[in-house]
Amino acid sequence: MLAKRIIPCLDVDNGRVKKGINFVNLVDVGDPATIAAEYESQGADELVFLDITATNQKRSTMKGVVERVSSQVFMPLTVGGGIKSVTDMQELLRAGADKISLNSAAVATPELITEGAKKFGNQCIVVAIDVKRNAAKDYYEVYTHGGKTATGIDALEWAKKIVELGAGELLVTSMDKDGTKSGFDIELYQKLSILVDVPIIASGGAGTSSDFADVFQKSAVDGALAASVFHYGEIAIPDLKKTLRDQGVNIR
Amino acid sequence: MLSIIDYDAGNTFNVIKAFKHLGIEVQLTDEPEKIMKSSGLILPGVGAFGPAMATLEKKGLIGVIKKVVLDNKIPLLGICLGMQLLFEKSSEYGSHEGLGLIPGEVGLIPEKGDLKVPQMGWNENQLKKNETDFAFIADEYTYFVHSYYAVCDKQYLISTVDYGVEIPAMVQNKNIFGTQFHPEKSGAVGLKILKTFSEKVVRQ
Numbered sequence: 468m469l470a471k472r473i474i475p476c477l478d479v480d481n482g483r484v485k486k487g488i489n490f491v492n493l494v495d496v497g498d499p500a501t502i503a504a505e506y507e508s509q510g511a512d513e514l515v516f517l518d519i520t521a522t523n524q525k526r527s528t529m530k531g532v533v534e535r536v537s538s539q540v541f542m543p544l545t546v547g548g549g550i551k552s553v554t555d556m557q558e559l560l561r562a563g564a565d566k567i568s569l570n571s572a573a574v575a576t577p578e579l580i581t582e583g584a585k586k587f588g589n590q591c592i593v594v595a596i597d598v599k600r601n602a603a604k605d606y607y608e609v610y611t612h613g614g615k616t617a618t619g620i621d622a623l624e625w626a627k628k629i630v631e632l633g634a635g636e637l638l639v640t641s642m643d644k645d646g647t648k649s650g651f652d653i654e655l656y657q658k659l660s661i662l663v664d665v666p667i668i669a670s671g672g673a674g675t676s677s678d679f680a681d682v683f684q685k686s687a688v689d690g691a692l693a694a695s696v697f698h699y700g701e702i703a704i705p706d707l708k709k710t711l712r713d714q715g716v717n718i719r
Numbered sequence: 720m721l722s723i724i725d726y727d728a729g730n731t732f733n734v735i736k737a738f739k740h741l742g743i744e745v746q747l748t749d750e751p752e753k754i755m756k757s758s759g760l761i762l763p764g765v766g767a768f769g770p771a772m773a774t775l776e777k778k779g780l781i782g783v784i785k786k787v788v789l790d791n792k793i794p795l796l797g798i799c800l801g802m803q804l805l806f807e808k809s810s811e812y813g814s815h816e817g818l819g820l821i822p823g824e825v826g827l828i829p830e831k832g833d834l835k836v837p838q839m840g841w842n843e844n845q846l847k848k849n850e851t852d853f854a855f856i857a858d859e860y861t862y863f864v865h866s867y868y869a870v871c872d873k874q875y876l877i878s879t880v881d882y883g884v885e886i887p888a889m890v891q892n893k894n895i896f897g898t899q900f901h902p903e904k905s906g907a908v909g910l911k912i913l914k915t916f917s918e919k920v921v922r923q
Contacts, residue, residue, distance in 0.1 A: 468881055470841040470860055507906060512841055538736045543862060543904050563733055565864075565904065588765065590837055590864050636839070664835055687833060689840065719841045719860040 470719040471683050471711070472512040472690030473704060474668060475697040477502060478519045479548075482528040485519060499532045503540040506697070509704040511542070512719055515568065515638070515692060518548030519613075530562045537563025545593055545638075553582050560587060568638060570595040571611040574618055574625075577632055584633025589665075594634040598622040598655060599642040607655060614642050622655075623662055630663045637663065638692065641671040648674025648696070656686035668692050676702055676710040683716045721920055722757035724784070724801075725749040726774045731763050734798065737903040741910060743917045751783045759793060759920030760784065764800030768809040768825065768867070771800055772817065781818065788820060794894045794919045795820075802890065802897030803869060811867050821892040823871025831883035837866040842880035842900075844888050852915050853877050856889060859908040861900035863888075868899065894919075 478485045483497040496502065503514055516536070518529045526549055533546055546559045547568025556567045567587075573580055573594045583592045599617075601608040607622035626637055639659060641652035651672045659667055666689035669682050673693035682691055696702040711718045721738070723731055725747045738745045745761070748754060762784070764771055775781050787793045797805045806817045809825035817825070828836045846857035856878050868886045877889040877896075889912075890897045896916060902909035 468842065469838065470843070472840055537733055538740065541733075541737055541740070541903055541909055542906055560730065561732060563736065565730075565733075590839055635837070666835060666839055689835075719843075 468717050469689070470512065470717050471688075472668070473510070473679070473707060473718075474513045474515055474690050474692040475506050475511050475704075476515040476517060476670070476692050476694045478517050478694070479529065479532055480519050481525045482532050500535045500539050503536045503544075506704070507540050507542055510708055510719070511697075511704055513543040513545065513690065514540070515545045515547065517568075518546070520549065523549070530558055533559055533562040533564050547593070547595055547638075551576075551579075553579070553586055556583050556587065556591075560591065566591055566593050566636070568593040568595045570597070571616075573629060573634075574609065574611050574620065577629070580629055580632040580634055584635065589633050589635035592634055593636040593638050593668075594629045595638040595640065596622055596625060596629075597640050597642055598652075607658075610642060614645075623658060626659055626663050630665050634665060636666045636668065636689075638668045638670060641669075644672030645670070646695075647672055648678075650674065650678040651682035651686075651691065653682055653685045656682060656688050660687035666690065673702070676707045679707060680711055680714045680716060683711065684714070720757055721745045721759040721761065721917060722754055723747045723761040723763060724754065724775075724780065726771065726778055726780065730765055733901075733903045734761060734763050737910060737913055738917070741914050741917070743914070749778050749780065751779060754780065754783050755787060757787065757793060759917065760787060760795040762795060762797040762801035762804060764798065764802075764804065766800055768800065768803060768811040768817070769813060769815045771804060772815055775804075784818065785820070788895055792894050794916065795896065796913075796916045797895075797897035798903070799865060799899060799901055802899055803867060805890075805892075805895060805897050806869050806871065809867065820895045821869075821871060821875055821890060821897070823869050823875065825867050825869050828866060828868050828882065828886070829884060834883045837864060838882050838886070839864050841905075842882060842886075842888070844878040844880060846878050847873060847876035848878075848891075851877050851891070852919070853889060853912060855911060856908065861888065861898070861902070861905040861909060863900045865899060869897075
């Protein structure tokens with residue numbers, strides 16, 4: 468059966484991986500290709516590169532990053548951040564990306580999802596949703612622009628809509644959980660997986676290996692994404708995979 | 720020379736990069752003369768069956784591929800949609816005739832329970848043929864992205880994966896090979912498949 472996916476996420480700024488990455492034996496910790504190769508050797512199932520570069524000028528360097536990574540690392544690569552047109556998507560796919568992740572642009576221009584899906588296939592189009600629980604009105608609210616802008620959009624309704632528009636996968640980050648290391652927002656993923664029938668990637672809250680086991684056992688997500696726990700070596704992917712396997716989760 | 724057939728059907732770049740990484744010389748071409756002179760062929764493919772066959776036909780490549788493979792016995796590897804094209808026909812958006820190099824048909828993966836279509840991710844290969852240079856694929860996970868799958872006689876199976884139905888993952892009919900998965904995205908085992916195939920080419 469299909470294995471559950473473990474997905475490290477790398478923030479890339481002007482062609483270099485941002486945030487400290489504490490792998491042993493890595494000479495140049497900022498080089499995306501070196502870091503990608505290290506994650507591949509550890510057994511990551513997929514990599515997400517998020518371009519956090521603020522200016523469009525520097526953004527074209529992302530193509531070069533994807534080109535270099537995909538020449539050395541032979542696993543699925545998702546690229547997101549600042550993608551605003553089908554041309555942007557095409558350039559990154561030609562550079563070697565397998566999937567394109569849309570976030571703010573999908574909210575601003577939902578047609579972009581359909582255009583991308585028609586041209587490249589649904590499986591190429593990931594829509595990332597940043598979600599925060601709105602306690603006053605009791606719903607999950609969609610945020611954009613790196614979690615800075617509240618949209619008033621109901622995340623569960625949005626998820627259904629973007630799948631109808633052609634999204635082939637949802638990457639859902641719980642802003643309430645992100646950075647807390649208190650576990651994934653299992654209730655959110657349980658609700659989402661009933662509503663949509665495309666793969667869901669859980670993100671936000673990973674602190675320990677058992678958090679991953681929990682989200683896979685208690686919700687129907689297909690993958691779990693994390694950044695800092697992998698980058699800082701707090702969770703080693705081989706150990707994580709062993710824990711998951713021991714607990715009966717289907718892992719590569 | 721190993722030729723990757725260029726017929727505008729999706730991402731050939733990653734296949735080329737994988738061969739480059741292995742130090743194996745390949746050319747991307749749609750020229751019949753070059754294809755006729757090749758020592759091995761790769762038929763990649765992402766997209767839909769009907770348009771892919773139509774493009775091969777428009778480029779005048781169907782007869783060329785059949786001649787090279789059937790008369791000259793040159794090894795061919797079809798990848799993903801490229802593997803599906805090797806079969807006789809497909810029911811993807813209508814009924815389409817394939818290359819007919821392996822007996823069998825291509826149909827939609829049935830939706831069963833929680834299984835999502837397309838199958839997207841890593842699945843574990845069950846070896847179905849012991850006398851093969853690809854036996855190392857046993858119990859290895861490879862990367863799949865597809866909604867349609869081949870139905871063929873078990874004599875053509877090298878490996879299968881379980882996705883509600885038994886899905887042919889790697890197939891072979893004499894000098895004709897196909898992988899439903901993407902070897903160029905399947906890590907070390909994927910590269911080993913490309914390398915093993917290229918060694919068959921050299922041996923020809």
